[in-house]
Amino acid sequence: MSYKLYYWDGLQGRGEFVRLALEEAGAAYVDVSRGPETGGLGTGAMLDMLHSKTIPYAPFAPPFLEDGELIISHVANILMYLAPKLGLAPQQEASRFIANGLQLSITDIVSEVHDTHHPIAASDYYENQKDAAKARSADFIGERMPKFMGYFESVLTRNPHGDRYIIGSTLTYVDLSLFQLIEGLRYAFPRATKHFSKRYPALTALHDMVRMRPNIARYLASERRIPFNQSGIFRHYPELDQDVR
Protein backbone atom coordinates (compact mmCIF):
# COMPACT_ATOMS: atom_id res chain seq x y z
CA MET A 1 0.00 0.00 0.00
CA SER A 2 1.16 3.53 -0.74
CA TYR A 3 2.19 5.97 1.93
CA LYS A 4 0.09 9.11 1.95
CA LEU A 5 2.04 12.32 2.45
CA TYR A 6 0.05 15.40 3.48
CA TYR A 7 1.56 18.81 2.90
CA TRP A 8 0.60 22.16 1.37
CA ASP A 9 0.40 22.15 -2.42
CA GLY A 10 2.51 24.50 -4.52
CA LEU A 11 5.69 24.59 -2.47
CA GLN A 12 8.55 22.39 -1.26
CA GLY A 13 8.40 23.50 2.36
CA ARG A 14 8.94 21.06 5.18
CA GLY A 15 7.30 18.29 3.17
CA GLU A 16 10.33 18.19 0.89
CA PHE A 17 12.52 16.54 3.51
CA VAL A 18 10.09 13.62 3.56
CA ARG A 19 9.69 13.55 -0.22
CA LEU A 20 13.45 13.23 -0.73
CA ALA A 21 13.54 10.12 1.45
CA LEU A 22 10.56 8.55 -0.33
CA GLU A 23 12.03 9.40 -3.73
CA GLU A 24 15.52 8.11 -2.93
CA ALA A 25 13.99 4.80 -1.80
CA GLY A 26 11.68 4.60 -4.80
CA ALA A 27 8.77 4.16 -2.39
CA ALA A 28 5.18 4.37 -3.58
CA TYR A 29 3.49 7.43 -2.12
CA VAL A 30 0.59 9.75 -2.80
CA ASP A 31 1.17 13.48 -2.37
CA VAL A 32 -2.37 14.03 -1.16
CA SER A 33 -2.79 17.80 -1.59
CA ARG A 34 -1.49 17.62 -5.15
CA GLY A 35 -4.02 14.98 -6.17
CA PRO A 36 -7.42 15.55 -7.81
CA GLU A 37 -10.39 16.40 -5.64
CA THR A 38 -12.46 14.01 -7.71
CA GLY A 39 -10.27 11.23 -6.37
CA GLY A 40 -10.81 12.26 -2.76
CA LEU A 41 -7.50 14.05 -2.72
CA GLY A 42 -6.53 17.74 -2.89
CA THR A 43 -5.89 20.33 -0.18
CA GLY A 44 -9.44 19.85 1.10
CA ALA A 45 -8.69 16.25 2.01
CA MET A 46 -5.69 17.44 4.04
CA LEU A 47 -7.67 20.14 5.81
CA ASP A 48 -10.39 17.62 6.64
CA MET A 49 -7.79 15.56 8.49
CA LEU A 50 -6.34 18.59 10.27
CA HIS A 51 -9.72 19.88 11.39
CA SER A 52 -11.25 16.54 12.17
CA LYS A 53 -13.07 16.45 15.48
CA THR A 54 -13.11 12.67 15.58
CA ILE A 55 -9.70 11.30 14.56
CA PRO A 56 -7.65 10.63 17.68
CA TYR A 57 -4.23 12.22 17.46
CA ALA A 58 -4.97 14.35 14.42
CA PRO A 59 -1.80 16.34 13.73
CA PHE A 60 -1.20 19.95 14.71
CA ALA A 61 0.16 20.93 11.30
CA PRO A 62 1.47 19.51 8.02
CA PRO A 63 3.49 17.63 7.02
CA PHE A 64 2.07 14.36 8.24
CA LEU A 65 2.19 10.84 6.91
CA GLU A 66 -0.55 8.22 6.82
CA ASP A 67 0.53 4.61 6.85
CA GLY A 68 -2.50 2.40 7.27
CA GLU A 69 -3.98 3.14 10.68
CA LEU A 70 -1.12 5.34 11.78
CA ILE A 71 -0.89 9.10 11.31
CA ILE A 72 2.55 10.52 12.06
CA SER A 73 3.41 14.20 12.30
CA HIS A 74 6.59 16.31 12.29
CA VAL A 75 9.37 15.86 9.76
CA ALA A 76 11.96 14.31 12.09
CA ASN A 77 9.36 11.90 13.51
CA ILE A 78 8.11 10.87 10.07
CA LEU A 79 11.67 10.26 8.90
CA MET A 80 12.58 8.28 12.03
CA TYR A 81 9.52 6.10 11.41
CA LEU A 82 10.10 5.66 7.68
CA ALA A 83 13.87 5.27 7.58
CA PRO A 84 14.13 1.61 8.62
CA LYS A 85 11.39 0.69 6.13
CA LEU A 86 13.08 2.66 3.34
CA GLY A 87 16.60 1.40 4.01
CA LEU A 88 17.70 4.89 5.04
CA ALA A 89 18.31 4.36 8.77
CA PRO A 90 21.73 3.92 10.33
CA GLN A 91 22.64 0.27 10.65
CA GLN A 92 23.10 0.27 14.42
CA GLU A 93 19.98 0.67 16.52
CA ALA A 94 21.60 3.19 18.90
CA SER A 95 22.70 5.33 15.97
CA ARG A 96 19.07 6.05 15.22
CA PHE A 97 19.01 8.43 18.16
CA ILE A 98 22.14 10.08 16.79
CA ALA A 99 20.41 10.45 13.44
CA ASN A 100 17.30 11.86 15.07
CA GLY A 101 19.38 14.32 17.09
CA LEU A 102 21.07 15.59 13.92
CA GLN A 103 17.73 15.78 12.14
CA LEU A 104 16.30 17.85 14.99
CA SER A 105 19.18 20.29 14.64
CA ILE A 106 18.19 20.57 10.98
CA THR A 107 14.60 21.16 12.13
CA ASP A 108 15.90 23.98 14.31
CA ILE A 109 17.83 25.78 11.59
CA VAL A 110 14.90 25.35 9.18
CA SER A 111 12.64 26.98 11.76
CA GLU A 112 15.12 29.81 12.12
CA VAL A 113 15.19 30.23 8.33
CA HIS A 114 11.41 30.58 8.39
CA ASP A 115 11.70 33.24 11.05
CA THR A 116 14.16 35.29 8.97
CA HIS A 117 11.17 36.38 6.87
CA HIS A 118 8.52 35.98 9.56
CA PRO A 119 10.09 37.03 12.87
CA ILE A 120 6.94 38.52 14.40
CA ALA A 121 3.86 36.65 13.19
CA ALA A 122 3.70 33.57 10.95
CA SER A 123 0.19 34.48 9.85
CA ASP A 124 0.95 38.08 8.88
CA TYR A 125 2.43 39.36 5.61
CA TYR A 126 6.18 39.61 5.19
CA GLU A 127 5.77 43.26 4.18
CA ASN A 128 4.33 44.02 7.62
CA GLN A 129 7.41 42.69 9.44
CA LYS A 130 10.16 43.64 7.02
CA ASP A 131 12.25 45.71 9.43
CA ALA A 132 12.30 42.97 12.04
CA ALA A 133 13.01 40.49 9.22
CA LYS A 134 16.08 42.47 8.22
CA ALA A 135 17.40 42.48 11.78
CA ARG A 136 16.71 38.80 12.28
CA SER A 137 18.26 37.89 8.92
CA ALA A 138 21.42 39.81 9.77
CA ASP A 139 21.73 37.78 12.98
CA PHE A 140 20.96 34.57 11.14
CA ILE A 141 23.61 35.22 8.48
CA GLY A 142 26.20 36.52 10.92
CA GLU A 143 25.71 34.19 13.86
CA ARG A 144 23.31 31.33 13.51
CA MET A 145 23.96 29.98 10.02
CA PRO A 146 27.75 29.76 10.54
CA LYS A 147 27.17 28.11 13.92
CA PHE A 148 24.89 25.43 12.48
CA MET A 149 26.87 24.87 9.29
CA GLY A 150 30.18 24.77 11.14
CA TYR A 151 28.64 22.21 13.45
CA PHE A 152 27.43 19.96 10.65
CA GLU A 153 30.79 20.25 8.85
CA SER A 154 32.58 19.32 12.03
CA VAL A 155 30.33 16.32 12.68
CA LEU A 156 30.79 15.15 9.10
CA THR A 157 34.56 15.42 9.10
CA ARG A 158 34.73 13.59 12.42
CA ASN A 159 32.67 10.61 11.28
CA PRO A 160 34.86 7.65 12.28
CA HIS A 161 33.76 5.90 9.06
CA GLY A 162 34.93 8.76 6.84
CA ASP A 163 33.27 11.92 5.64
CA ARG A 164 31.22 10.56 2.76
CA TYR A 165 28.08 10.31 4.90
CA ILE A 166 27.12 12.09 8.11
CA ILE A 167 26.56 8.82 10.01
CA GLY A 168 28.32 5.52 9.51
CA SER A 169 29.26 4.27 6.07
CA THR A 170 25.89 4.27 4.35
CA LEU A 171 23.44 6.88 3.12
CA THR A 172 20.79 7.92 5.64
CA TYR A 173 17.89 10.32 5.50
CA VAL A 174 19.99 12.89 7.35
CA ASP A 175 22.30 13.15 4.32
CA LEU A 176 19.26 13.86 2.14
CA SER A 177 18.07 16.55 4.54
CA LEU A 178 21.50 18.19 4.62
CA PHE A 179 21.38 18.32 0.82
CA GLN A 180 18.01 20.05 0.97
CA LEU A 181 19.18 22.46 3.66
CA ILE A 182 22.14 23.55 1.53
CA GLU A 183 19.94 23.85 -1.58
CA GLY A 184 17.51 26.02 0.35
CA LEU A 185 20.11 28.26 1.95
CA ARG A 186 21.77 28.85 -1.42
CA TYR A 187 18.44 29.81 -2.95
CA ALA A 188 17.44 32.12 -0.10
CA PHE A 189 20.82 33.71 0.54
CA PRO A 190 23.01 33.53 -2.59
CA ARG A 191 25.35 36.24 -1.29
CA ALA A 192 25.71 34.88 2.24
CA THR A 193 26.33 31.33 0.96
CA LYS A 194 28.78 32.30 -1.80
CA HIS A 195 31.73 30.85 0.11
CA PHE A 196 29.97 27.68 1.28
CA SER A 197 32.07 25.33 -0.85
CA LYS A 198 35.29 26.80 0.54
CA ARG A 199 34.10 26.97 4.13
CA TYR A 200 32.23 23.69 4.24
CA PRO A 201 34.02 21.46 1.72
CA ALA A 202 32.88 18.15 3.22
CA LEU A 203 29.24 19.24 3.35
CA THR A 204 29.50 20.54 -0.21
CA ALA A 205 30.86 17.19 -1.38
CA LEU A 206 28.01 15.44 0.46
CA HIS A 207 25.51 17.78 -1.19
CA ASP A 208 26.93 17.02 -4.64
CA MET A 209 26.99 13.29 -3.95
CA VAL A 210 23.30 13.33 -3.00
CA ARG A 211 22.37 15.35 -6.07
CA MET A 212 23.99 12.76 -8.33
CA ARG A 213 22.23 9.74 -6.88
CA PRO A 214 20.10 8.31 -9.70
CA ASN A 215 16.73 8.47 -7.95
CA ILE A 216 17.39 11.94 -6.58
CA ALA A 217 18.66 13.23 -9.94
CA ARG A 218 15.56 11.82 -11.61
CA TYR A 219 13.31 13.39 -8.99
CA LEU A 220 14.99 16.81 -9.22
CA ALA A 221 14.48 16.78 -12.99
CA SER A 222 10.82 15.79 -12.66
CA GLU A 223 7.72 17.93 -12.36
CA ARG A 224 7.25 16.61 -8.84
CA ARG A 225 10.13 18.82 -7.71
CA ILE A 226 8.45 22.21 -7.43
CA PRO A 227 11.04 25.00 -7.75
CA PHE A 228 11.80 27.10 -4.67
CA ASN A 229 9.40 30.02 -4.49
CA GLN A 230 8.14 32.77 -2.19
CA SER A 231 5.63 30.53 -0.44
CA GLY A 232 8.09 28.06 1.02
CA ILE A 233 10.39 28.07 4.02
CA PHE A 234 13.38 29.17 1.95
CA ARG A 235 12.51 32.47 0.28
CA HIS A 236 14.74 34.80 -1.63
CA TYR A 237 14.23 38.41 -0.57
CA PRO A 238 17.34 40.27 -1.81
CA GLU A 239 16.98 42.83 0.99
CA LEU A 240 17.48 40.08 3.59
CA ASP A 241 20.64 38.70 2.00
CA GLN A 242 24.11 40.09 2.55
CA ASP A 243 27.78 39.33 1.99
CA VAL A 244 29.68 37.77 4.83
CA ARG A 245 33.14 38.49 6.08
Add this chain to the structure above:
Amino acid sequence: MSYKLYYWDGLQGRGEFVRLALEEAGAAYVDVSRGPETGGLGTGAMLDMLHSKTIPYAPFAPPFLEDGELIISHVANILMYLAPKLGLAPQQEASRFIANGLQLSITDIVSEVHDTHHPIAASDYYENQKDAAKARSADFIGERMPKFMGYFESVLTRNPHGDRYIIGSTLTYVDLSLFQLIEGLRYAFPRATKHFSKRYPALTALHDMVRMRPNIARYLASERRIPFNQSGIFRHYPELDQDVR
Protein backbone atom coordinates in the same frame (compact mmCIF):
# COMPACT_ATOMS: atom_id res chain seq x y z
CA MET B 1 24.99 3.42 36.34
CA SER B 2 23.57 6.93 36.56
CA TYR B 3 22.39 8.89 33.59
CA LYS B 4 24.26 12.13 33.10
CA LEU B 5 22.12 15.12 32.17
CA TYR B 6 23.89 18.14 30.71
CA TYR B 7 22.14 21.49 30.81
CA TRP B 8 22.86 25.06 31.85
CA ASP B 9 23.05 25.62 35.59
CA GLY B 10 20.76 28.09 37.34
CA LEU B 11 17.59 27.66 35.33
CA GLN B 12 14.90 25.12 34.45
CA GLY B 13 14.97 25.73 30.71
CA ARG B 14 14.64 22.88 28.27
CA GLY B 15 16.45 20.55 30.65
CA GLU B 16 13.43 20.56 32.93
CA PHE B 17 11.37 18.41 30.57
CA VAL B 18 14.00 15.68 30.92
CA ARG B 19 14.38 16.18 34.68
CA LEU B 20 10.66 15.67 35.25
CA ALA B 21 10.79 12.28 33.53
CA LEU B 22 13.86 11.20 35.49
CA GLU B 23 12.32 12.41 38.75
CA GLU B 24 8.93 10.77 38.15
CA ALA B 25 10.69 7.47 37.48
CA GLY B 26 12.99 7.85 40.47
CA ALA B 27 15.93 7.27 38.14
CA ALA B 28 19.50 7.89 39.28
CA TYR B 29 20.99 10.82 37.39
CA VAL B 30 23.71 13.40 37.73
CA ASP B 31 22.87 16.98 36.78
CA VAL B 32 26.37 17.61 35.48
CA SER B 33 26.53 21.42 35.38
CA ARG B 34 25.22 21.65 38.92
CA GLY B 35 27.92 19.37 40.30
CA PRO B 36 31.25 20.39 41.82
CA GLU B 37 34.16 21.15 39.53
CA THR B 38 36.39 19.21 41.89
CA GLY B 39 34.38 16.12 41.00
CA GLY B 40 34.90 16.65 37.27
CA LEU B 41 31.45 18.20 37.00
CA GLY B 42 30.24 21.79 36.63
CA THR B 43 29.46 23.93 33.60
CA GLY B 44 33.03 23.53 32.39
CA ALA B 45 32.52 19.79 32.00
CA MET B 46 29.48 20.47 29.85
CA LEU B 47 31.26 23.03 27.69
CA ASP B 48 34.15 20.60 27.21
CA MET B 49 31.72 18.12 25.68
CA LEU B 50 30.08 20.76 23.50
CA HIS B 51 33.36 22.13 22.20
CA SER B 52 35.13 18.81 21.89
CA LYS B 53 36.96 18.39 18.61
CA THR B 54 37.27 14.65 19.04
CA ILE B 55 33.95 13.20 20.26
CA PRO B 56 31.97 11.96 17.29
CA TYR B 57 28.45 13.33 17.29
CA ALA B 58 29.03 15.92 19.99
CA PRO B 59 25.73 17.76 20.41
CA PHE B 60 24.87 21.15 18.95
CA ALA B 61 23.42 22.50 22.20
CA PRO B 62 22.22 21.46 25.65
CA PRO B 63 20.32 19.61 26.91
CA PHE B 64 21.97 16.30 26.15
CA LEU B 65 22.10 13.00 27.97
CA GLU B 66 24.99 10.63 28.40
CA ASP B 67 24.16 6.98 28.89
CA GLY B 68 27.33 4.94 28.78
CA GLU B 69 28.79 5.30 25.27
CA LEU B 70 25.78 7.12 23.91
CA ILE B 71 25.29 10.90 23.84
CA ILE B 72 21.78 11.95 22.91
CA SER B 73 20.66 15.49 22.16
CA HIS B 74 17.34 17.35 21.89
CA VAL B 75 14.58 17.08 24.47
CA ALA B 76 12.14 15.04 22.39
CA ASN B 77 14.89 12.65 21.31
CA ILE B 78 16.19 12.19 24.85
CA LEU B 79 12.68 11.51 26.11
CA MET B 80 11.94 9.06 23.30
CA TYR B 81 15.12 7.20 24.20
CA LEU B 82 14.55 7.26 27.95
CA ALA B 83 10.83 6.62 28.12
CA PRO B 84 10.82 2.83 27.62
CA LYS B 85 13.60 2.47 30.21
CA LEU B 86 11.77 4.69 32.69
CA GLY B 87 8.35 3.10 32.21
CA LEU B 88 7.02 6.33 30.71
CA ALA B 89 6.47 5.24 27.11
CA PRO B 90 3.09 4.37 25.62
CA GLN B 91 2.44 0.66 25.83
CA GLN B 92 2.00 0.08 22.12
CA GLU B 93 5.11 0.39 19.96
CA ALA B 94 3.32 2.44 17.26
CA SER B 95 2.06 4.90 19.86
CA ARG B 96 5.64 5.96 20.48
CA PHE B 97 5.54 7.90 17.24
CA ILE B 98 2.29 9.50 18.38
CA ALA B 99 3.98 10.47 21.64
CA ASN B 100 6.99 11.84 19.81
CA GLY B 101 4.75 13.84 17.47
CA LEU B 102 2.97 15.43 20.44
CA GLN B 103 6.28 16.09 22.18
CA LEU B 104 7.57 17.83 19.04
CA SER B 105 4.52 20.10 19.06
CA ILE B 106 5.48 20.95 22.65
CA THR B 107 9.03 21.62 21.40
CA ASP B 108 7.54 24.02 18.86
CA ILE B 109 5.48 26.04 21.31
CA VAL B 110 8.42 26.15 23.74
CA SER B 111 10.58 27.55 20.97
CA GLU B 112 7.90 30.14 20.22
CA VAL B 113 7.79 31.07 23.91
CA HIS B 114 11.54 31.66 23.79
CA ASP B 115 11.08 33.91 20.78
CA THR B 116 8.47 36.05 22.56
CA HIS B 117 11.35 37.63 24.48
CA HIS B 118 14.06 37.04 21.85
CA PRO B 119 12.43 37.50 18.45
CA ILE B 120 15.47 38.98 16.70
CA ALA B 121 18.67 37.52 18.15
CA ALA B 122 19.03 34.79 20.78
CA SER B 123 22.46 36.09 21.74
CA ASP B 124 21.46 39.72 22.20
CA TYR B 125 19.87 41.34 25.27
CA TYR B 126 16.11 41.40 25.66
CA GLU B 127 16.27 45.15 26.14
CA ASN B 128 17.66 45.54 22.62
CA GLN B 129 14.70 43.78 21.03
CA LYS B 130 11.87 44.86 23.30
CA ASP B 131 9.66 46.41 20.62
CA ALA B 132 9.82 43.33 18.44
CA ALA B 133 9.25 41.23 21.58
CA LYS B 134 6.05 43.11 22.31
CA ALA B 135 4.76 42.54 18.79
CA ARG B 136 5.71 38.88 18.81
CA SER B 137 4.19 38.34 22.27
CA ALA B 138 0.91 39.91 21.16
CA ASP B 139 0.77 37.44 18.28
CA PHE B 140 1.75 34.58 20.56
CA ILE B 141 -0.94 35.40 23.09
CA GLY B 142 -3.63 36.17 20.52
CA GLU B 143 -2.95 33.49 17.93
CA ARG B 144 -0.35 30.88 18.66
CA MET B 145 -0.94 29.99 22.32
CA PRO B 146 -4.71 29.44 21.84
CA LYS B 147 -4.00 27.37 18.73
CA PHE B 148 -1.53 25.09 20.51
CA MET B 149 -3.49 24.84 23.77
CA GLY B 150 -6.77 24.27 21.96
CA TYR B 151 -5.05 21.51 20.01
CA PHE B 152 -3.71 19.76 23.10
CA GLU B 153 -7.08 20.07 24.86
CA SER B 154 -8.80 18.58 21.85
CA VAL B 155 -6.33 15.68 21.63
CA LEU B 156 -6.72 15.01 25.33
CA THR B 157 -10.51 15.01 25.32
CA ARG B 158 -10.54 12.71 22.29
CA ASN B 159 -8.28 10.07 23.83
CA PRO B 160 -10.26 6.86 23.25
CA HIS B 161 -9.06 5.67 26.67
CA GLY B 162 -10.43 8.71 28.50
CA ASP B 163 -9.00 12.12 29.22
CA ARG B 164 -6.88 11.33 32.25
CA TYR B 165 -3.70 10.99 30.17
CA ILE B 166 -2.86 12.37 26.72
CA ILE B 167 -2.06 8.91 25.29
CA GLY B 168 -3.60 5.60 26.26
CA SER B 169 -4.47 4.79 29.85
CA THR B 170 -1.11 5.26 31.54
CA LEU B 171 1.13 8.17 32.38
CA THR B 172 3.72 9.03 29.72
CA TYR B 173 6.47 11.62 29.50
CA VAL B 174 4.19 13.75 27.32
CA ASP B 175 1.87 14.28 30.30
CA LEU B 176 4.83 15.50 32.35
CA SER B 177 5.84 17.89 29.58
CA LEU B 178 2.31 19.27 29.30
CA PHE B 179 2.39 19.94 33.05
CA GLN B 180 5.64 21.86 32.63
CA LEU B 181 4.33 23.78 29.63
CA ILE B 182 1.29 24.96 31.61
CA GLU B 183 3.43 25.84 34.63
CA GLY B 184 5.72 27.88 32.42
CA LEU B 185 2.99 29.68 30.53
CA ARG B 186 1.27 30.62 33.78
CA TYR B 187 4.52 32.00 35.14
CA ALA B 188 5.36 33.97 32.01
CA PHE B 189 1.89 35.21 31.15
CA PRO B 190 -0.31 35.32 34.29
CA ARG B 191 -2.81 37.65 32.64
CA ALA B 192 -3.05 35.79 29.35
CA THR B 193 -3.44 32.42 31.10
CA LYS B 194 -5.96 33.59 33.70
CA HIS B 195 -8.79 31.70 32.02
CA PHE B 196 -6.82 28.52 31.32
CA SER B 197 -8.76 26.36 33.75
CA LYS B 198 -12.08 27.40 32.20
CA ARG B 199 -10.86 27.13 28.61
CA TYR B 200 -8.78 24.00 28.95
CA PRO B 201 -10.42 22.03 31.76
CA ALA B 202 -9.06 18.63 30.74
CA LEU B 203 -5.50 19.95 30.44
CA THR B 204 -5.85 21.71 33.77
CA ALA B 205 -6.98 18.47 35.41
CA LEU B 206 -4.02 16.69 33.83
CA HIS B 207 -1.69 19.42 35.12
CA ASP B 208 -3.08 19.05 38.66
CA MET B 209 -2.88 15.25 38.50
CA VAL B 210 0.81 15.41 37.53
CA ARG B 211 1.58 17.91 40.28
CA MET B 212 0.13 15.54 42.89
CA ARG B 213 2.11 12.48 41.86
CA PRO B 214 4.31 11.62 44.84
CA ASN B 215 7.67 11.75 43.08
CA ILE B 216 6.79 14.94 41.23
CA ALA B 217 5.40 16.62 44.37
CA ARG B 218 8.60 15.66 46.24
CA TYR B 219 10.73 17.00 43.40
CA LEU B 220 8.83 20.28 43.15
CA ALA B 221 9.33 20.82 46.88
CA SER B 222 13.04 20.04 46.68
CA GLU B 223 15.98 22.33 46.07
CA ARG B 224 16.56 20.55 42.78
CA ARG B 225 13.56 22.40 41.35
CA ILE B 226 15.00 25.82 40.59
CA PRO B 227 12.22 28.44 40.53
CA PHE B 228 11.32 30.02 37.21
CA ASN B 229 13.51 33.05 36.59
CA GLN B 230 14.58 35.53 33.93
CA SER B 231 17.26 33.25 32.51
CA GLY B 232 14.97 30.44 31.42
CA ILE B 233 12.71 29.88 28.46
CA PHE B 234 9.64 31.03 30.37
CA ARG B 235 10.26 34.60 31.57
CA HIS B 236 7.87 37.01 33.13
CA TYR B 237 8.13 40.46 31.58
CA PRO B 238 4.91 42.25 32.55
CA GLU B 239 5.09 44.43 29.43
CA LEU B 240 4.80 41.31 27.25
CA ASP B 241 1.74 39.96 29.02
CA GLN B 242 -1.83 41.01 28.30
CA ASP B 243 -5.44 40.08 28.98
CA VAL B 244 -7.22 38.02 26.40
CA ARG B 245 -10.71 38.32 25.09
